[in-house]
Amino acid sequence: MNFFAIIAIYKFEMARTFRTLLQSIISPVISTALYFVVFGSAIGSRMEQIENIEYGSFIVPGLIMLTVLMQSVSNASFAIYFPKFLGTIYEVLSAPISYVEIIIGYVGAAATKSFIIGIIILMTATLFVDVQVKHPAIMLFLLALTCVSFSLFGFILGIWAKNFEQLNLVPMLILTPLVFLGGSFYSINMLPPIWQQITLFNPVVYLISGLRWSFFGTADVSIHYSLFAIGIFTIICITIIGWIFKTGYRLRN
Amino acid sequence: MTSVISIKNLTKTYGNGFHALLNLSLEIEEGEILALLGPNGAGKTTLISSVCGLLSVPKNTITIAGFDVSEDYRKSRSLIGLVPQEITIEPFETVMNAVSFSRGLFGKPKNSAYIKQLLTDLSLYDKRNQKNMTLSGGMKRRVMIAKALSHEPKILFLDEPTAGVDVELRKDMWDVIARLRESGVTVILTTHYIEEAEEIADRIGIMNKGELLLVEGKNELIQRMGxxxxxxxxxxxxxxxxxxxxxxxxxxxxxxxxxxxxxxxxxxxxxxxxxxxxxxxxxxxxxxxxxxxxxxxxxxxxxxxx
Missing domain, CATH: 3.30.70 (Alpha-Beta Plaits)
Structure with missing residues (x-):
């Protein structure tokens, strides 16, 4: 194992985060804080409780998930796309590192960043609403697994993208609608029966539901389904990345 | 002299059917400076990319110090430093961070004394805390050489190192290459400048349309063919x-x-x-x-x- 290479990539990527602190951490935290102000305090105070939980508190797991998903995908996709765009990827490809080490470095850094953002958002939420985490260990585990799996997804996206437009296409056109329709701001039980069934095809439902369970002990779907869904998603991403490196898809001719 | 790089019957065909390299065989000797000359599209960069791991190659076609580039990629790649044709460095990083990153990437622990000496030799030490984007084109090229040498490679590939640089810097580069040779590094460079090959190379390979037309000692070549x-x-x-x-x-x-x-x-x-x-x-x-x-x-x- 080339530990020095993993550390080098990890440190390099983390340094980029701290160099662009405003864009990397402060910006997502501010935008999420605005959600709390609007939905939690302004609108939330006029909303009924959902499953005996104040609306402001209810949306906390969804908002964390919303930001963490977007940040994981964006961090990882940018981390691998930018060297491709600049041409500096040659150095990684010519270095004595395995694919696993490359992934640990890039995905590890991207997941760390989004995990930190997730925790900061949780702390920010406590300033606006009453938040209690019933199963903290599960919450941290789910959050970490989500950060890793969606960073893997972002890594795939970054390799696939040929330009900046494609890089933004998937997060904007697919991920954002899935997150908003995945129960970030509502319980899927509030939907008409037919939409309750349809929405179960949205994988993000399981993530938000799982995280919500770790906060309140109740959720739209069982925590087991949530863990199963995210586990499957992680395995699919790892399989695709394995194929990418085996074939050299958009990396090596 | 012993071969440090051995290429046997290497053919590289791209997805669109273009044969970039055709049945190319080449032995590169330890400690020599080999210049690869050829017009655009001759296959020089493809050859370098194949040796350095940027392109996939079949097993048993390229070995570095006896290590197959496909099978023993860790050992073979750790011996190589590459300076590509284009200036490609992270614009927002400092010189020191960029060079340290390269060293780590090649699995080497931190060695401040070596990096300091390397940057001093390349006249970069006083610019070590400057961001790459603030450097001149010539200095950026030096940073790329420093990155390629950061892990103390035994073999250095320079893909058109003096393309687009002024005469003074070109002479500087030649001095750098001469010093590398003195320290025992094998240097393989591609160039369009005949003058460059004539000035610094021990042997010259001439490529055209994916084929290696000949490889011969510079003086013998001039003697024999001139x-x-x-x-x-x-x-x-x-x-x-x-x-x-x-x-x-x-x-x-x-x-x-x-x-x-x-x-x-x-x-x-x-x-x-x-x-x-x-x-x-x-x-x-x-x-x-x-x-x-x-x-x-x-x-x-x-x-x-x-």
């Missing part, structure tokens, strides 16, 4: 060249004081003796004779034309 010019200085100006000398294709200088005769050193008979004899018969009085070797550029152009 034509020579015999300049004959006359005591009195000649008005024209007599018909009896027409078979020698002589040229007369404007002032009529010098005759020039081009001959092939490879030919069994150079024709010099006959020429001198004919000149005597034609009553030319000679003052001096001088020969000069044709340049590598002429050799290269002739070879690629064939």
């Amino acid at each position: 034509s020579k010019n015999l300049s004959i200085e006359l005591q009195e100006p000649a008005k024209k060249i007599p018909a009896s000398l027409s078979r020698f294709n002589l040229t007369l200088s404007n002032d009529g004081m010098q005759l020039n005769y081009i001959y092939d050193v490879r030919a069994q008979k150079t024709g010099i003796v006959d020429l001198l004899s004919e000149l005597k018969k034609a009553s030319f009085k000679l003052r001096d004779l001088q020969t000069s070797q044709s340049s590598l550029e002429e050799i290269f152009v002739n070879l690629v034309k064939e």
Whole structure:
């Protein structure tokens, strides 16, 4: 194992985060804080409780998930796309590192960043609403697994993208609608029966539901389904990345 | 000398069917400077990319110090440093961070003393805390060399290291390469500049259309393939060249004081003796004779034309 290479990539990527602190951490935290102000305090105070939980508190797991998903995908996709765009990827490809080490470095850094953002958002939420985490260990585990799996997804996206437009296409056109329709701001039980069934095809439902369970002990779907869904998603991403490196898809001719 | 890089029957075909390399074999000796010359599209960069791991190659086609680049990629790649043709460095990183990153990538622990010496040798140490984007083009190219040397490689690939740089910097680069050779590093460079190959290389490989037309010692190449010019200085100006000398294709200088005769050193008979004899018969009085070797550029152009 080339530990020095993993550390080098990890440190390099983390340094980029701290160099662009405003864009990397402060910006997502501010935008999420605005959600709390609007939905939690302004609108939330006029909303009924959902499953005996104040609306402001209810949306906390969804908002964390919303930001963490977007940040994981964006961090990882940018981390691998930018060297491709600049041409500096040659150095990684010519270095004595395995694919696993490359992934640990890039995905590890991207997941760390989004995990930190997730925790900061949780702390920010406590300033606006009453938040209690019933199963903290599960919450941290789910959050970490989500950060890793969606960073893997972002890594795939970054390799696939040929330009900046494609890089933004998937997060904007697919991920954002899935997150908003995945129960970030509502319980899927509030939907008409037919939409309750349809929405179960949205994988993000399981993530938000799982995280919500770790906060309140109740959720739209069982925590087991949530863990199963995210586990499957992680395995699919790892399989695709394995194929990418085996074939050299958009990396090596 | 022992081969440090061995390439056997390497063929590289891209997805669109373009044959970038055709059955290319090459042995590169330890400690030498090999210059690969060739026009655009000759396959020079493809060859370098294949050796350095940027392109997939079949097993048993390329070995570095005995390690197969596909099977033993960790060992083979750790011996190589690569400076690509384009200036590609992280614009927002400092020189020191960029070079340290490269060292780590190649699995080497931190070594501040070595990096300091490296940056000093490349006149970069006082710019170590500057961001790459603030450096001039020449300095950026030096940073790329520093990155390639950061892990103390035994072999350095330089893909057109002096393309687009001014004369002064080009000479600086040549000095850097000469120092690397002195320290035992094998250097393989591609270039369009014949002058560059002539100046610094030990051996020269000429490529065209994916094929390696020849590899030979620079001096031997010039010696073997070059034509020579015999300049004959006359005591009195000649008005024209007599018909009896027409078979020698002589040229007369404007002032009529010098005759020039081009001959092939490879030919069994150079024709010099006959020429001198004919000149005597034609009553030319000679003052001096001088020969000069044709340049590598002429050799290269002739070879690629064939």
